[in-house]
Amino acid sequence: xxxxxxxxxxxxxxxxxxxxxxxxxxxxxxxxxxxxxxxxxxxxxxxxxxxxxxxxxxxxxxxxxxxxxxxxxxxxxxxxxxxxxxxxxxxxxxxxxxxxxxxxxxxxxxxxxxxxxxxxxxxxxxxxxxxxxxxxxxxxxxxxxxxxxxxxxxxxxxxxxxxxxxxxxxxxxxxxxxxxxxxxxxxxxxxxxxxxxxxxxxxxxxxxxxxxxxxxxxxxxxxxxxxxxxxxxxxxxxxxxxxxxxxxxxxxxxxxxxxxxxxxxxxxxxxxxxxxx
Amino acid sequence: xxxxxxxxxxxxxxxxxxxxxxxxxxxxxxxxxxxxxxxxxxxxxxxxxxxxxxxxxxxxxxxxxxxxxxxxxxxxxxxxxxxxxxxxxxxxxxxxxxxxxxxxxxxxxxxxxxxxxxxxxxxxxxxxxxxxxxxxxxxxxxxxxxxxxxxxxxxxxxxxxxxxxxxxxxxxxxxxxxxxxxxxxxxxxxxxxxxxxxxxxxxxxxxxxxxxxxxxxxxxxxxxxxxxxxxxxxxxxxxxxxxxxxxxxxxxxxxxxxxxxxxxxxxxxxxxxxxxxxxxxxxxxxxxxxxxxxxxxxxxxxxxxx
Numbered sequence: 001x002x003x004x005x006x007x008x009x010x011x012x013x014x015x016x017x018x019x020x021x022x023x024x025x026x027x028x029x030x031x032x033x034x035x036x037x038x039x040x041x042x043x044x045x046x047x048x049x050x051x052x053x054x055x056x057x058x059x060x061x062x063x064x065x066x067x068x069x070x071x072x073x074x075x076x077x078x079x080x081x082x083x084x085x086x087x088x089x090x091x092x093x094x095x096x097x098x099x100x101x102x103x104x105x106x107x108x109x110x111x112x113x114x115x116x117x118x119x120x121x122x123x124x125x126x127x128x129x130x131x132x133x134x135x136x137x138x139x140x141x142x143x144x145x146x147x148x149x150x151x152x153x154x155x156x157x158x159x160x161x162x163x164x165x166x167x168x169x170x171x172x173x174x175x176x177x178x179x180x181x182x183x184x185x186x187x188x189x190x191x192x193x194x195x196x197x198x199x200x201x202x203x204x205x206x207x208x209x210x211x212x213x214x215x216x217x218x219x220x221x222x223x224x225x226x227x228x229x230x231x232x233x234x235x236x237x238x239x240x241x242x243x244x245x246x247x248x249x250x251x252x253x254x255x256x257x258x259x260x261x262x263x264x265x266x267x268x269x270x271x272x273x274x275x276x277x
Numbered sequence: 278x279x280x281x282x283x284x285x286x287x288x289x290x291x292x293x294x295x296x297x298x299x300x301x302x303x304x305x306x307x308x309x310x311x312x313x314x315x316x317x318x319x320x321x322x323x324x325x326x327x328x329x330x331x332x333x334x335x336x337x338x339x340x341x342x343x344x345x346x347x348x349x350x351x352x353x354x355x356x357x358x359x360x361x362x363x364x365x366x367x368x369x370x371x372x373x374x375x376x377x378x379x380x381x382x383x384x385x386x387x388x389x390x391x392x393x394x395x396x397x398x399x400x401x402x403x404x405x406x407x408x409x410x411x412x413x414x415x416x417x418x419x420x421x422x423x424x425x426x427x428x429x430x431x432x433x434x435x436x437x438x439x440x441x442x443x444x445x446x447x448x449x450x451x452x453x454x455x456x457x458x459x460x461x462x463x464x465x466x467x468x469x470x471x472x473x474x475x476x477x478x479x480x481x482x483x484x485x486x487x488x489x490x491x492x493x494x495x496x497x498x499x500x501x502x503x504x505x506x507x508x509x510x511x512x513x514x515x516x517x518x519x520x521x522x523x524x525x526x527x528x529x530x531x532x533x534x535x536x537x538x539x540x541x542x543x544x545x546x547x548x549x550x551x552x553x554x555x556x557x558x559x560x561x562x563x564x565x566x567x568x569x570x571x572x573x574x575x576x577x578x579x580x581x582x583x
Contacts, residue, residue: 110339110368117339121363127329128364131336131344134297138318138342158360161329169321 004065004142010054010222018053018085019045019218023245023272025081025094030259033098037106039243039255041077043215044148044179047238048078050221051146051177052086065143067132069116071125072150072179073107074256079114080104088114123156125149126176130166133174133233148177152184155193160206166233167207174233175225179215181242185256203235215240245272278436278472279377281413282420283308286345289424290316296424297337299323301330301348303377327356334372335364343371343424349383350376350392354399354432365430366402372430373423379409379434380471380522381551381565388555391565392434397527399432400500407500408453409434411474414444415497418451426453436472443474444495454498456506462490466514468507468533470496473522473566479573480518483582496529507533511542518580519548522566526553547580 022045030038048070056066070079080097083089089104089112096102103112107120116132119125129147136143153159166174180199182189189196200210209229213220215238228234242256243249246268260268287308290296298312299321305313313320323330327348334344346353353376354361365372376395383390399407408423408431410416416435423431444451448458456468465484469477474495481491494510496502511517511533519530530548537546551569558568566572577583 117335118363118368121359123328124332124335124360124364127332127360128336128339130329131333131338132340133336134321134333135337135340135342138294138297139340158328158332161323161326162332165323165326165329165333 004057004059006226007054007057008226010050010219012219015046015049015053015218019049020272022049022078022081022085024269025084026077027260027265027268027272029077029094029097031262031265032095034259035106035257036077036098036259037074037257038077038259039249039252040072040075040150042244042246042249043181043240043242044072044075045078045244046216046218047148047177047179047221047240048082050218051148052082054218054222055146055225065141067116067143067145069119069125069129069132069145069147070108071119071129071147072122072153073119073125075148075150075179076106076108079108083114086114122150122153123158125153126159126162126166129174129176130162130169130171133166133171134169136173137171142173144173144175146175146177148179150179150184151182151189151196154178154196154199155184163203163206163208171233172230175228175236176233177236177238179240180237181240183242183251183253183256185253187253200235200237208233208235210235210237212237212239214238216244245275247271278410278413278416278440279438280307281416282375282435283312285417285420286424287312289421290319293343293424294319295342297321297334297342297344299330299334299344299346301325301327301352303348327352328360331357331360331374332364335360335368335370338370338372339368345373345375345423347375348377349390350379350395350434351390353377354392354395358398361430362402366404369404369429371427373433374430375433375435377435378437380473381569382437382472382562384562384565385559387559388557393524393551394527395432395434396499396523396529400527404429405500406431406498407434408432408498409471410497411470411472411495412440412442412444414442415451415495419497422453434471440472441475443478451497454501454503456503456510457495457497459493459495460491462492464489464491464514465516465518466492466494466510467518467520468494468496468510468529469520470499470529471522473520473571476571476573476576477520480520480577480580480582483577487582499529502532504536507536508540511537511540511544511546514544516545516580520571520576521550522571523550524553525550549576
């Protein structure tokens with residue numbers, strides 16, 4: 001049984017600074033490779049930062065009793081740069097991203113430091129998280145499983161199998177966040193699937209505790225998750241902007257995948273700095 | 278076979294609190310009910326949600342548990358195929374995917390419930406191990422292996438119910454990855470696995486009536502196949518016969534032919550498989566096998582045992 005208390009304070013200014021540095025680091029890496037899902041990573045930067053730095057507890061040995069699983073594997077650049085910041089991944093690991101001698105690719109690979117599961121094919125992560133939550137409960141630990149899903153994943157039938165199962169099993173140690181940027185690869189989710197919304201109501205109907213917040217507001221993310229009742233699985237619908245922080249990337253589907261050219265890179269750097277100040 | 282599986286699993290779960298079974302809406306008969314009643318927190322029924330069944334097993338295994346996924350073979354392997362591939366095989370997790378009632382055992386339920394290509398499909402997956410016991414005795418041994426091994430995922434292909442034991446007096450013990458001689462002869466060797474072993478045993482009797490000395494071998498581990506054992510069997514007998522309840526491609530028959538080619542085997546080699554076809558017949562399990570051409574008299578006539 002773990003006996004680490006919940007974190008009860010989250011430094012929003014420190015989070016803002018971290019998120020700026022993470023976005024800039026991702027931007028730098030974008031100049032080494034042609035593709036890295038930059039828009040998807042910028043969309044969930046604050047979400048993943050808050051989970052790692054506000055919600056997951058740390059034991060004295062630096063490990064956590066809690067687990068983070070990046071179900072939307074294509075957003076893993078933000079996880080990589082956070083793990084680099086923690087020293088879990090090395091600078092060399094990220095410098096070799098998607099290169100022949102490197103070990104990091106466009107999707108998280110189980111076996112790499114800090115990576116809890118191989119994701120990338122969508123619709124797998126939530127079932128895996130349910131299994132992890134069951135294992136923690138079976139061992140009578142208080143370990144919490146945090147996972148981040150994409151809009152596209154919520155279209156997968158397998159996700160709904162897991163949604164139904166998690167609440168049926170009463171998995172109070174499962175926290176999922178939907179990075180609800182309203183985009184999938186080819187366009188707006190609200191256009192391809194007009195009945196996608198309301199989203200939170202769907203999860204509530206499936207027996208989850210739900211909240212909906214601005215997904216770039218770290219204080220709101222922290223407050224919603226840490227303030228949950230915790231008797232059922234918890235779903236946070238985080239309203240986000242794909243490509244957040246760079247004007248020409250925001251809500252433009254091509255930035256799901258491509259990397260900025262040198263001119264775009266310089267502009268992005270300026271805009272990120274300006275937006276964060 | 279399903280009852281011996283359940284009993285073996287119950288025993289293993291009693292000794293190891295990390296053993297879970299995740300089932301997809303399948304009747305918890307016999308010892309499975311005992312498992313459910315005694316260890317309810319480790320008996321998970323996901324309902325008709327096979328993708329989730331595999332994903333949940335992956336999550337349990339990633340946390341160090343030893344889970345079994347259990348349902349009818351078509352639904353345990355085909356329906357959640359990408360989860361089996363990515364979650365279990367790619368991550369190389371010690372999860373056993375139990376395919377119950379494989380082949381054409383569900384003989385009145387139609388082609389949607391037949392599992393004719395499972396060995397081929399599972400064999401194509403890196404890291405996957407495949408075991409198909411031929412009788413309840415082997416099922417117990419295989420289940421015990423699955424409950425303790427950490428090498429990676431296993432596809433455990435089972436029959437259904439009421440199978441006789443063929444291996445009580447087997448020459449060899451059951452050992453994962455090794456051919457098992459149930460009886461050892463000098464003239465003819467019959468290689469088989471799974472429930473259809475009954476036909477292999479009956480065919481051996483017909484040869485023996487004619488004065489032939491016959492080996493009958495359970496190829497219970499289909500991946501990794503005991504290639505050395507197959508090579509030896511091809512080299513020691515003047516006639517080798519493969520009988521399997523599986524499509525002609527991707528199963529034991531083509532593997533044995535491949536080995537025979539590689540070693541330039543000089544024996545006669547006959548193979549009998551299901552057809553590469555969806556058939557629309559109903560009746561008993563034997564009726565379905567006969568419709569596929571797997572009828573004892575017809576096989577015996579072709580191989581000189583009539």
